[in-house]
Amino acid sequence: MRKLAFILILILCATLVFAGCGTEKKSKQLKAAFVYVGPIGDAGWTFAHNEGRKALEAIGLQTNAVESVPEGAEAERVITQFASAGYDVIFTTSFGYMDTTIKVAEKFPKVVFGHCSGYKRAKNVFTYFGKIEQPKYLAGMIAGKMTKTNKIGYVAPVQIPEVIRLINAFALGARSVNPSAEVRIVWTGTWVDPILEMEAANALIDAGCDIIATGADSAAPMQAAEKKGLYSFGYDSDARDKAPNSFLTAPIWDWSVVYKDVIEKIKAGFTDWENLDYWKGLESGVVKLAPYSNLVPLDIQEMVNARAEELKNNDDIFVGPIKNQDGVVKVPEAVKMTDRELLSFNWFVDGVIGTLK
Incomplete structure (x- = not known):
């Protein structure tokens, strides 16, 4: 009986261990990165995007951001660095980052990229803005x-x-x-x-x-x-x-509306990024007076x-x-x-x- 009880305990422990592993995989913390064209400061375009980033942290995401990133070679370096570091989604928040975002995205097909205010998309690149x-x-x-x-x-x-x-x-x-x-x-x-x-x-x-x-x-x-x-x-x-x-x-932005929706899409297994273009108005709350x-x-x-x-x-x-x-x-x-x-x-x-x- 003692031997049987010992075996049952081992089976139960193994079951709990594997169950724990499965739970850990399902609840993997998503990581989001942001590339800013200007300083965050306490007002303006970059400040508004950073408020959206902070809203993601408030719901449990790990985030990172680099501010005042010049367009061109420096932007490519920063975006590539984030992609290489295992971030699930990277938001590039200036029109001038458009071509660079597309270029880096080609090298990292498993990473989702969101480009703000542009018009070029790819299999893993969506665009977003609002009817400001x-x-x-x-x-x-x-x-x-x-x-x-x-x-x-x-x-x-x-x-x-x-x-x-x-x-x-x-x-x-x-x-x-x-x-x-x-x-x-x-x-x-x-x-x-x-x-x-x-x-x-x-x-x-x-x-x-x-x-x-x-x-x-x-x-x-x-x-x-x-x-x-x-x-x-x-x-x-x-x-x-x-x-x-x-x-x-x-006229102001609430970027958390977009950023939270993107995270929900990633969690739900959404893949049609190439056809996703956020451009909503006052009714959505992303823009307001x-x-x-x-x-x-x-x-x-x-x-x-x-x-x-x-x-x-x-x-x-x-x-x-x-x-x-x-x-x-x-x-x-x-x-x-x-x-x-x-x-x-x-x-x-x-x-x-x-x-x-």
């Missing part, structure tokens, strides 16, 4: 209502379709409530450079603009406006503390809130008639621009004062 043009349009409505000079300044980073689309959305919003409004552009040529952004904002103010908006990554344009006693909009994250006497609101400051009148808040609800219910901002800067109708009456057209925007709408190369 919707809250940009809403911000434009506020600007159109609150400007006294009918000249609104916009500090613009780099000339790619994404940036052009957002400027156009802002201008369409402004002119939807104020047909006399102009949106004047000064380019900085880079995503983040507080000195250049400050200079651009001051140039716009000197040109008569009484409200400053931005598509760049620092709070410098808001601070320039505040120094002159003018209103401003932030971008990417809620940075009202940087210019509390100027800030109206900001930051809470209004008390500088925005209540009647304007109510007007914008009503329009936001329409956009959440599949209304669209890029519907004709839409004219270009020369007054030529580019989008006929009642025609909706296609995603392909929006992703390849290379012209400004009527009301934008600025040039494209």
Whole structure:
């Protein structure tokens, strides 16, 4: 009997050991890596992505990130290093990382890569962004209502379709409530450079603009406006503390919506990455308008809130008639621009004062 009992105990122990091994395999902790184009700081584009990363850590993921990674050879080195280190998914968070992401992904077919704001995909590469043009349009409505000079300044980073689309959305919003409004552009040529952004904002103010908006990554344009006693909009994250006497609101991101969904897909065994392109709007929560400051009148808040609800219910901002800067109708009456057209925007709408190369 003792011998039989001993054998049964051995069998039970072995069963528990193997069961433990199986559980360990099933609950393997996923690892996610992030490559940032700018410093994390406490506001802006990279800060918003890093908040999304922190949301993954909060649900038990192991994450890592490298900030201020230049495009090109250095980005390739960092992305390759993460892939070699066994990360399950790597998020590359700037348009300029697109070709590098595709290149590295070819060498690591078992790693999932997510490229933000690009359009190239592969078997293990998906793309993601959001319809930030919707809250940009809403911000434009506020600007159109609150400007006294009918000249609104916009500090613009780099000339790619994404940036052009957002400027156009802002201008369409402004002119939807104020047909006399102009949106004047000064380019900085880079995503983040507080000195250049400050200079651009001051140039716009000197040109008569009484409200400053931005598509760049620092709070410098808001601070320039505040120094002159003018209103401003932030971008990417809620940075009202940087210019509390100027800030109206900001089109902002909640990247945790995308990042959490990607992790759930990996856990579920999803493999069709090549056909995955996140591009959702206000209804998803990935993009939104930051809470209004008390500088925005209540009647304007109510007007914008009503329009936001329409956009959440599949209304669209890029519907004709839409004219270009020369007054030529580019989008006929009642025609909706296609995603392909929006992703390849290379012209400004009527009301934008600025040039494209």
